Amino acid sequence: MIMVKIISEYKKLPTQVKATIWFVACQAVQSGCKFLAMPFLVRLLTPEQYGIYSVFLSWTQIVTLFATLNLHGGVYNNAMFKYPDDRSGYTSSSQSLSAVCTVICFVVYIIFRSFFNNLFGMEPLYIILMFVQLLFTESFLLWSGRQRYEYRYVILLIYTAVLAVLYMIVPIVSAMIFPQEQRLTAVIVSGVIIQAALGLAFMVYNYCKGRKFFQKDYWSFALKFNIPLIPHYLSGIVLGQADRVMIKRYIGSAQAGIYSFTYNISLVVNIITTSINNAIVPYTYNKLKERNYIGLKKTTNFILLMVGGMCLAFSAIAPEFIKIFATEEYYDAIYLVPVISLSSYFTFLYFLFANIEFFFEANKFITAASVIGAILNIILNYLLMPIFGYYAAGYTTLFCYIMFSLGHFVFMRIVCKKKLDGDKVYDHKTILILSILFVVLAFGMMAIYDYLIIRYLIILGIVCLCFIKRKKLMNILKTIKNKGE
Numbered sequence: 147m148i149m150v151k152i153i154s155e156y157k158k159l160p161t162q163v164k165a166t167i168w169f170v171a172c173q174a175v176q177s178g179c180k181f182l183a184m185p186f187l188v189r190l191l192t193p194e195q196y197g198i199y200s201v202f203l204s205w206t207q208i209v210t211l212f213a214t215l216n217l218h219g220g221v222y223n224n225a226m227f228k229y230p231d232d233r234s235g236y237t238s239s240s241q242s243l244s245a246v247c248t249v250i251c252f253v254v255y256i257i258f259r260s261f262f263n264n265l266f267g268m269e270p271l272y273i274i275l276m277f278v279q280l281l282f283t284e285s286f287l288l289w290s291g292r293q294r295y296e297y298r299y300v301i302l303l304i305y306t307a308v309l310a311v312l313y314m315i316v317p318i319v320s321a322m323i324f325p326q327e328q329r330l331t332a333v334i335v336s337g338v339i340i341q342a343a344l345g346l347a348f349m350v351y352n353y354c355k356g357r358k359f360f361q362k363d364y365w366s367f368a369l370k371f372n373i374p375l376i377p378h379y380l381s382g383i384v385l386g387q388a389d390r391v392m393i394k395r396y397i398g399s400a401q402a403g404i405y406s407f408t409y410n411i412s413l414v415v416n417i418i419t420t421s422i423n424n425a426i427v428p429y430t431y432n433k434l435k436e437r438n439y440i441g442l443k444k445t446t447n448f449i450l451l452m453v454g455g456m457c458l459a460f461s462a463i464a465p466e467f468i469k470i471f472a473t474e475e476y477y478d479a480i481y482l483v484p485v486i487s488l489s490s491y492f493t494f495l496y497f498l499f500a501n502i503e504f505f506f507e508a509n510k511f512i513t514a515a516s517v518i519g520a521i522l523n524i525i526l527n528y529l530l531m532p533i534f535g536y537y538a539a540g541y542t543t544l545f546c547y548i549m550f551s552l553g554h555f556v557f558m559r560i561v562c563k564k565k566l567d568g569d570k571v572y573d574h575k576t577i578l579i580l581s582i583l584f585v586v587l588a589f590g591m592m593a594i595y596d597y598l599i600i601r602y603l604i605i606l607g608i609v610c611l612c613f614i615k616r617k618k619l620m621n622i623l624k625t626i627k628n629k630g631e
Contacts, residue, residue: 197404199334201394228367236361239364241285255273255277272331279338316340381516390405390539411471419491419493439569443570443576446498462605465595488588491584496547514553526542
């Protein structure tokens with residue numbers, strides 16, 4: 147009966163709400179498969195190999211920005227609105243622009259390969275494989291962007307699930323087949339083959355549908371829109387990926403692997419916080435239009451309390467969590483989990499402030515805060531890693547996310563003064579108190595890692611609080627779903 151009722155309620159939901167649910171499911175499937183693959187890879191690869199693999203993934207994200215210009219991102223949604231009668235043509239033209247950018251970047255690499263080989267700190271084979279992957283993957287991402295824009299969530303979920311499962315299983319099987327010294331190459335090659343093969347299939351499909359290799363207006367629009375945003379995109383990638391690259395360079399591949407494992411398990415928290423933010427954006431925009439901030443303040447305070455509680459609970463189970471999912475070489479990273487969990491909390495806090503800036507299209511403030519945070523992260527890592535080792539990366543990242551949040555808070559206040567006559571959208575005092583409280587409690591958690599009973603009593607307390615406040619939580623979720631109307 148309960149299942150029948152759930153299905154009945156689901157059928158009543160608007161298409162947009164159904165799509166949102168399934169798009170979150172797509173993200174959960176992708177992140178979930180990566181998470182499930184992690185304990186196998188950390189056992190099949192040595193910490194040094196896992197570190198190089200993590201650095202390969204980090205450099206891939208960084209180079210992607212220049213090799214593809216992130217053409218599947220925000221510019222693509224705008225183009226779907228701007229060119230409604232030729233969406234297929236825009237898609238095929240965009241993948242050509244992406245391919246041209248990738249080839250140009252590869253030529254630059256070949257010309258200055260000595261410099262880039264030293265910069266990347268990887269074998270030339272891995273760098274070439276990275277460019278092969280980038281040449282094709284943008285086609286799939288462009289196709290995915292159109293499915294999201296047009297709410298075609300079923301077919302997107304199917305393809306996402308298939309790709310995620312293959313990307314999880316095939317590298318693991320490849321690592322099991324080959325001897326230890328060849329496992330890293332097997333994992334990277336098998337992953338690239340999967341993504342390149344799928345990307346090639348969608349590249350052919352997009353060209354067959356769009357039949358446009360080059361369209362001057364489309365290329366001009368994409369370049370003018372995305373190039374000014376490169377500093378913002380790059381800063382976000384650097385803030386999330388620079389740690390691993392710098393640890394490998396200044397400390398070692400094994401330490402980069404240990405840090406990467408700890409950072410990757412925070413995906414559990416990031417999936418939830420990102421999904422919460424995606425859900426709260428329409429609600430926030432609606433309240434800004436109405437200039438009704440009372441409900442927004444109460445809702446965000448409660449959600450921040452839940453997010454902070456979740457980060458604390460995750461920090462509390464860190465010792466057992468890492469011992470289940472990793473080998474003994476990674477146990478030293480247990481004390482980094484609370485630090486990285488706090489980074490997830492302040493990332494969510496930054497989202498709240500940035501949502502206001504995005505609403506009023508204050509792009510220059512967004513870019514300024516992003517660039518400052520990224521540069522600060524690199525400088526602090528450079529100064530502190532040689533002294534304190536890879537642990538410094540966790541603390542510098544946390545510090546930068548705190549400064550990131552403060553920067554966006556300041557810029558948000560400037561925007562509010564200009565656009566809202568100085569009205570306070572959020573409850574600043576409560577946000578400050580909660581943030582200080584969670585920092586103190588998270589660091590205090592590390593002091594009681596040897597006391598299992600105390601830690602699990604804290605988790606029980608958080609669960610009990612959620613149960614007691616379940617009605618309020620459900621009411622808030624309903625309010626957000628209805629966008630406050």
